Amino acid sequence: MSAAGVKVELKPGAYKSGLKPVWCPGCGDFGVLNALYRAMAQLQIEPSNTVILSGIGCSSRLPGYVKTYGFNGVHGRALTLATGVKVARPDLTVIAVGGDGDGLAIGGNHLIHSCRRNLDILYILMDNEIYGLTKGQVAPTTPTGDKTKSTFWGNPEPSVDPCELAISTGATWVARGFSGDMKDLTEMIAAGLVHNGFSFLNVMSPCVTWRGDDQFKEMKAKVAHLPEGYDPSRRANAVDYTREKDKITTGILYEVEAPSLTDQLENIKERAMAGNGVPTTKEMLSRFYPKF
Amino acid sequence: MPTRDLTFAIVGSGGDGVITTGDMLAQTGASVGLHVMKVEAYGPQIRGGESSCTVRISADPIFAQGDLVQVLVVFNWADFAQFRGEILAAPDAIVIYEEADDSPREGIDLGPDTGDVRWVPVPFIELAKESAGTKLAKNIVTLGLLSELFKLPQEPLEKAIRGKFAKKKPEVLEANLRGFEAGKLHAAKIADAAAGKRMQYTPGEPMLLMSGNELSAVAALHAGCRFFAGYPITPSSEVLHLLSELMPKVGGYLVQTEDELSAIGAVIGGSFAGVKSMTATSGPGLALMTEMLGLASMAEIPAVIIDVQRGGPSTGLPTKSEQSDLWQALWGSHGDAPRVVLAPADVEDCFHATVAAFNIAEEAQVPVIVLSDQFIAQRRETLSMLTLDHEVRGRQVPSAGDLHEYKRYKETKSGISPMSWPGMKGGEYQTNGLEHTEDGSPTSMFLTHEKMNAKRYRKLRLVRDKYSFYRHYGTERADVGIICWGSSKGPVKEAVLRANGRGERVSAFVPQLLYPFPYHEFQDYIKTVREVIVVELSYSAQFYKYLQTFLDLPEGHTYVFKRSGGKNLTVGEVEDKIQKVLEMSAMRREVLV
Numbered sequence: 001m002s003a004a005g006v007k008v009e010l011k012p013g014a015y016k017s018g019l020k021p022v023w024c025p026g027c028g029d030f031g032v033l034n035a036l037y038r039a040m041a042q043l044q045i046e047p048s049n050t051v052i053l054s055g056i057g058c059s060s061r062l063p064g065y066v067k068t069y070g071f072n073g074v075h076g077r078a079l080t081l082a083t084g085v086k087v088a089r090p091d092l093t094v095i096a097v098g099g100d101g102d103g104l105a106i107g108g109n110h111l112i113h114s115c116r117r118n119l120d121i122l123y124i125l126m127d128n129e130i131y132g133l134t135k136g137q138v139a140p141t142t143p144t145g146d147k148t149k150s151t152f153w154g155n156p157e158p159s160v161d162p163c164e165l166a167i168s169t170g171a172t173w174v175a176r177g178f179s180g181d182m183k184d185l186t187e188m189i190a191a192g193l194v195h196n197g198f199s200f201l202n203v204m205s206p207c208v209t210w211r212g213d214d215q216f217k218e219m220k221a222k223v224a225h226l227p228e229g230y231d232p233s234r235r236a237n238a239v240d241y242t243r244e245k246d247k248i249t250t251g252i253l254y255e256v257e258a259p260s261l262t263d264q265l266e267n268i269k270e271r272a273m274a275g276n277g278v279p280t281t282k283e284m285l286s287r288f289y290p291k292f
Numbered sequence: 293m294p295t296r297d298l299t300f301a302i303v304g305s306g307g308d309g310v311i312t313t314g315d316m317l318a319q320t321g322a323s324v325g326l327h328v329m330k331v332e333a334y335g336p337q338i339r340g341g342e343s344s345c346t347v348r349i350s351a352d353p354i355f356a357q358g359d360l361v362q363v364l365v366v367f368n369w370a371d372f373a374q375f376r377g378e379i380l381a382a383p384d385a386i387v388i389y390e391e392a393d394d395s396p397r398e399g400i401d402l403g404p405d406t407g408d409v410r411w412v413p414v415p416f417i418e419l420a421k422e423s424a425g426t427k428l429a430k431n432i433v434t435l436g437l438l439s440e441l442f443k444l445p446q447e448p449l450e451k452a453i454r455g456k457f458a459k460k461k462p463e464v465l466e467a468n469l470r471g472f473e474a475g476k477l478h479a480a481k482i483a484d485a486a487a488g489k490r491m492q493y494t495p496g497e498p499m500l501l502m503s504g505n506e507l508s509a510v511a512a513l514h515a516g517c518r519f520f521a522g523y524p525i526t527p528s529s530e531v532l533h534l535l536s537e538l539m540p541k542v543g544g545y546l547v548q549t550e551d552e553l554s555a556i557g558a559v560i561g562g563s564f565a566g567v568k569s570m571t572a573t574s575g576p577g578l579a580l581m582t583e584m585l586g587l588a589s590m591a592e593i594p595a596v597i598i599d600v601q602r603g604g605p606s607t608g609l610p611t612k613s614e615q616s617d618l619w620q621a622l623w624g625s626h627g628d629a630p631r632v633v634l635a636p637a638d639v640e641d642c643f644h645a646t647v648a649a650f651n652i653a654e655e656a657q658v659p660v661i662v663l664s665d666q667f668i669a670q671r672r673e674t675l676s677m678l679t680l681d682h683e684v685r686g687r688q689v690p691s692a693g694d695l696h697e698y699k700r701y702k703e704t705k706s707g708i709s710p711m712s713w714p715g716m717k718g719g720e721y722q723t724n725g726l727e728h729t730e731d732g733s734p735t736s737m738f739l740t741h742e743k744m745n746a747k748r749y750r751k752l753r754l755v756r757d758k759y760s761f762y763r764h765y766g767t768e769r770a771d772v773g774i775i776c777w778g779s780s781k782g783p784v785k786e787a788v789l790r791a792n793g794r795g796e797r798v799s800a801f802v803p804q805l806l807y808p809f810p811y812h813e814f815q816d817y818i819k820t821v822r823e824v825i826v827v828e829l830s831y832s833a834q835f836y837k838y839l840q841t842f843l844d845l846p847e848g849h850t851y852v853f854k855r856s857g858g859k860n861l862t863v864g865e866v867e868d869k870i871q872k873v874l875e876m877s878a879m880r881r882e883v884l885v
Contacts, residue, residue: 071561074584076553109554
């Protein structure tokens with residue numbers, strides 16, 4: 001608010017922290033960061049009521065570049081920190097970000113349970129199909145057969161589809177975007193922020209350094225938006241589209257309404273506090289007198 | 293001769309109602325103002341298997357579980373055999389056992405000196421069947437028998453039985469009341485065996501009967517904790533259980549997370565968001581939390597972690613106590629990661645140590661580990677409401693001036709920088725597991741790292757100066773001084789007071805703040821004693837070695853009594869060491885003369 005009490009409109013630039021990203025020139029994560037600035041401006045999100053949390057990896061540096069409260073935590077645990085922030089302070093806007101290694105390998109368990117809980121946050125997983133910060137090892141989303149620093153003879157393992165995983169474990173909003181499509185990505189981030197429940201956004205975000213210049217071109221060629229009239233409420237549809245091997249289907253794949261963890265915990269609190277004042281320490285202790 | 297202090301042990305299988313019997317005995321004592329300490333022990337089985345319940349009831353204050361059981365009730369000798377060396381009978385104990393139990397009795401070891409034990413067979417099952425029509429009433433028969441035999445208050449017991457079966461059909465209650473009477477009647481037949489063991493006391497006001505875990509949970513709420521995240525693990529889960537009910541009642545939130553990594557992560561998140569947050573775990577869980585303890589140190593985020601120690605390493609002895617997480621709590625870390633370690637020494641202390649942990653965490657912006665253990669966390673003992681209060685403090689909030697070009701990690705003399713939280717305009721910052729500058733920006737510069745390490749460690753000075761708390765028992769100057777920590781305090785205190793009663797100059801020193809090390813307090817104490825005994829339940833003597841890193845313990849005059857956990861420390865063990873060292877000390881003095 002200005003001195004006159006008139007709300008000043010926040011432009012995307014207002015969300016920039018001033019810290020210069022450490023990312024390589026051409027990194028897909030720049031696209032995600034810029035789309036995030038725009039989406040936040042679109043929704044006029046109050047920076048001081050927002051927390052962005054991350055784990056470790058190239059993409060996990062993102063919180064430092066946004067002028068909100070930020071938390072660059074430890075590897076794989078962004079969602080655990082976000083759980084604490086959102087549950088303890090349901091009034092805040094909470095965004096978690098990270099890469100495919102951070103969210104699907106070391107942090108995979110937390111992703112499953114955040115989806116299941118329908119934790120009321122937006123989680124942006126920047127997927128470059130490789131470990132970037134540790135310099136080019138195989139990741140859970142690296143295609144089978146690919147040669148990386150740690151798969152000299154080619155990747156012997158199948159990759160995981162993050163969107164299918166999120167859908168099957170209970171996320172209520174699942175989308176896929178491409179870092180090269182700013183307009184589309186901005187809209188998706190805004191929609192994910194508005195959704196009540198766990199919003200999972202898988203952004204294909206090429207790594208120029210460890211996947212080569214061609215990754216961007218290859219991805220771009222494979223990107224196909226969901227068809228007009230697509231019904232995101234049907235799980236089977238969503239799974240069919242996300243499984244398409246020769247395409248990267250972008251758009252909101254899945255969206256259903258269900259009580260978020262915040263809703264459930266508020267309900268519990270209401271029931272627990274109904275008709276009673278907050279018990280004092282003495283009252284809580286008194287129940288431990290013998291019952292006779 | 294009547295007595296003012298009796299220790300009962302009841303042993304049987306899971307289905308024998310051992311725990312209910314012990315619980316009702318304990319509640320009965322508490323209801324008339326007697327001092328009670330109740331300890332349960334189980335095998336690792338989920339259902340069934342051996343279980344035992346030891347209840348000490350006394351007209352005078354008590355500090356330890358009774359070493360030697362005066363009244364032993366055994367439903368099944370095969371179950372008793374599973375507690376070999378853990379339940380020891382007094383020389384003149386009365387052993388009441390199920391007449392119909394045909395489990396082998398060879399090799400049953402009641403203890404080292406049990407020559408005058410009185411053996412009393414009782415047909416519990418038959419009495420239950422006859423009076424109540426079911427052998428399930430066996431434990432109620434037992435209560436009738438014990439209350440009559442040892443002159444325990446019967447009116448509250450009868451009320452307890454009525455309460456227990458209030459929701460059942462009236463026939464069930466009637467049957468159990470008949471069982472209670474049958475027990476009382478049978479007691480008359482064996483009354484002689486109880487000679488010298490009839491309780492004499494003056495009834496008083498009811499006392500609270502609580503476990504350390506229950507007190508830790510209430511203490512957290514007293515301290516203002518409004519977010520708890522935890523993963524179930526024995527023997528800490530009661531904290532989670534009680535808070536699951538109470539936390540929403542005070543307007544807070546609780547999540548059972550998918551693992552301990554998530555629990556500590558959520559606690560750090562909640563605290564970062566400005567809400568006092570806590571988790572509770574045991575050794576294996578603390579191991580999983582270790583990485584993020586480093587994060588809390590680095591990012592200077594308050595966090596309270598209760599570690600209820602059990603036997604280790606690995607899965608170890610999940611249901612039994614040990615003091616062997618000390619090094620893990622003190623040093624378990626990558627990098628130089630300051631934290632604070634507190635050790636409650638008894639059930640009541642679980643209240644004070646937990647509130648103190650929040651005060652320290654909030655004031656110094658550090659993780660604080662409360663090293664409880666199974667012995668104090670799960671035993672129930674009587675407490676007075678009057679002792680359960682503790683001052684509550686909060687974190688240092690930035691002033692309007694601080695929020696102008698806010699520096700979250702601003703250099704200060706104390707090392708403590710005002711901490712903003714989300715919702716505070718102008719207080720936005722990025723916190724970091726990476727080394728960072730005063731405003732929170734990541735850096736790898738040596739000079740900043742050195743400066744920030746110094747800042748983080750400097751905060752411990754304030755903790756040491758402001759929060760050092762210790763207990764001193766016994767004579768002001770002593771021939772023998774015992775240094776111990778945590779739950780060892782109970783038996784040590786009782787042994788010291790007994791020795792003083794005999795006119796021996798013995799004392800004990802029990803710090804509650806373990807780290808930062810209260811150097812001066814230790815140093816001052818050592819000056820008052822001739823010989824030192826360090827007492828602990830850690831096979832590798834973790835506490836003794838910890839003391840050595842900071843203190844010059846008197847050379848040639850320091851003794852260590854250490855052993856594995858799995859069996860609680862007894863007063864007898866401590867008395868024995870005191871005697872040996874006293875003799876040694878006297879011998880030395882003769883030589884010197």
